[in-house]
Amino acid sequence: MSRCAITNALNASARKNDSPESSVTICAITTCQTVAASTNPAYPANLRCGLPLEDLDGVGGANDCPPTSRRGAGFGDVSNAAGGYLPGGASYFWRTFNYAFNASTAPLGDNRLYTGTLQKKNSTTGGFDILASVDGLNWTTITDDGIGDTTQNGMRTIAASPFGLFVGSANPISSSNPGEGGCAVWLGVPSADAVSPVSTITSPPSPNENDTLAVRSATFSWTGTDTPGTGSLPLTYATRLHPVEASFSAFGSATSRALTLLANGTYTFYVIAKDGAGNTEAAGAAPGAGNRRTFSVSAPDLPPSVTITVAPSSPSSSPVANFAWSGSDDLTPPGSLTYDRWLSPLQPDPGTFVAGTSANYSGLTNGTYTFHVVPKDGAGNAGTEATATFTVALAVAAPSPPSPVSAALIATRVVRVTWTNVANETGYNIERCLANRSCAFVSVAANRPADTTSYDDTIPAASPAGPYTYRVRACNATGCSAWATAANVNVP
Numbered sequence: 001m002s003r004c005a006i007t008n009a010l011n012a013s014a015r016k017n018d019s020p021e022s023s024v025t026i027c028a029i030t031t032c033q034t035v036a037a038s039t040n041p042a043y044p045a046n047l048r049c050g051l052p053l054e055d056l057d058g059v060g061g062a063n064d065c066p067p068t069s070r071r072g073a074g075f076g077d078v079s080n081a082a083g084g085y086l087p088g089g090a091s092y093f094w095r096t097f098n099y100a101f102n103a104s105t106a107p108l109g110d111n112r113l114y115t116g117t118l119q120k121k122n123s124t125t126g127g128f129d130i131l132a133s134v135d136g137l138n139w140t141t142i143t144d145d146g147i148g149d150t151t152q153n154g155m156r157t158i159a160a161s162p163f164g165l166f167v168g169s170a171n172p173i174s175s176s177n178p179g180e181g182g183c184a185v186w187l188g189v190p191s192a193d194a195v196s197p198v199s200t201i202t203s204p205p206s207p208n209e210n211d212t213l214a215v216r217s218a219t220f221s222w223t224g225t226d227t228p229g230t231g232s233l234p235l236t237y238a239t240r241l242h243p244v245e246a247s248f249s250a251f252g253s254a255t256s257r258a259l260t261l262l263a264n265g266t267y268t269f270y271v272i273a274k275d276g277a278g279n280t281e282a283a284g285a286a287p288g289a290g291n292r293r294t295f296s297v298s299a300p301d302l303p304p305s306v307t308i309t310v311a312p313s314s315p316s317s318s319p320v321a322n323f324a325w326s327g328s329d330d331l332t333p334p335g336s337l338t339y340d341r342w343l344s345p346l347q348p349d350p351g352t353f354v355a356g357t358s359a360n361y362s363g364l365t366n367g368t369y370t371f372h373v374v375p376k377d378g379a380g381n382a383g384t385e386a387t388a389t390f391t392v393a394l395a396v397a398a399p400s401p402p403s404p405v406s407a408a409l410i411a412t413r414v415v416r417v418t419w420t421n422v423a424n425e426t427g428y429n430i431e432r433c434l435a436n437r438s439c440a441f442v443s444v445a446a447n448r449p450a451d452t453t454s455y456d457d458t459i460p461a462a463s464p465a466g467p468y469t470y471r472v473r474a475c476n477a478t479g480c481s482a483w484a485t486a487a488n489v490n491v492p
Helices: none
Strands: 008-010 026-028 090-098 113-119 130-133 139-143 154-161 164-170 184-188 198-202 211-213 218-225 236-242 256-259 265-274 292-297 305-310 321-328 338-344 358-361 367-376 386-392 406-411 414-418 427-434 442-449 454-458 466-475 489-491
Touching: 090 154, 198 265, 218 236, 218 265, 218 292, 305 367, 305 386, 321 338, 321 367, 321 386, 338 358, 406 466, 406 489, 414 466, 427 454, 442 454
Parallel strands: 211 292
Antiparallel strands: 008 026, 090 113, 113 130, 113 154, 130 139, 154 164, 164 184, 198 218, 218 256, 236 265, 265 292, 305 321, 321 358, 338 367, 367 386, 406 414, 414 454, 427 442, 427 466, 466 489
């Protein structure tokens, strides 16, 4: 008897970073074969077969490639080279499906590979098979009788859903079974997970076992795997650095952790995994465990550094200056650093180091200033000074009105206008109008020099006689004061 059959179902080398429980890939497909032992099948060199290779044909050399699944054609019983790989009742695989976990579309996914067969027409038992595997080597039989209906010849389709795994079957109508026919659909849910997950620290970037680091930082990364089952995913992780931390951290989704400020000494880093069903991995108990890593730190104690993060703009129009800074060190935590700081020329270097990362100064006058800050770590190492230089240019207020203002006739059609000198002015403006008319003021003098207090105005002969009104205001770069008005003066 000969039949085309898949002899090697799956191989545990597909996904390089997965555990055997979740690694799947097709290994090898035979041509039509007989029950007699195969002699050195010419499998492609890039397909991995059962290891070690076995001598099936008896001629020596371990030159034959047995099924990785250790099952014969048609998913026969599990066997070995001595017992032979006998064929089973399945004609071929009709469907294979990886029930991959997805939090929304397949929350019950167990990451196993499910395989459904088309049963041989001459099978004495009838009904298709469904088998599942976590590693491609070992297969669990879900059903071998068409889920209790031996008239169902094959698993025709399979699909994931939020509620479980749907399976559809075929029962072909033929001359051999004219009274039978139809199809069926089943819904299945994987068994609950009772196995703890496994985490493995990876290198790089993690230090290797017993490495000695010349720096005070290290980053650990890890991966996790789990024997599939209902609710097993997603995995979460907790870590601990001995002897710095007395207990494990809270569980989270992170798969890496950066360690800093490590003092010289020996440490052991642990990571443990927990699955969605609550199964928790045990911490590695001895060196060499995949989820623990021992390493040492031997590094010089470097001086700290400081960076000024807040400083006034330059030029600054404010008499207040606010400063902030941040420091860092290879060993001392930032909150334990101290600082010597001063503002020159307002104050000399005090030479004292105190805690704090901000300073405020007020009452500053116009001029140039430099802020200084020097960090010091817990070992007494002082770092390089940081500075920030700025100039204060205070905004000048608009001057006050130059009151009182007076106007007097001192000669024919000549009026002397006088006013009070005010501070912060850069000049004065003088205007007049004919008081018994509409009194539309016109400029008679603009930008008179600072600190002047009078101006003689000659009224043109063509201008009418009458009472005249004068007003004066003081100005600077910021603006002008309100007008200060004199009493009317009569001009003949």
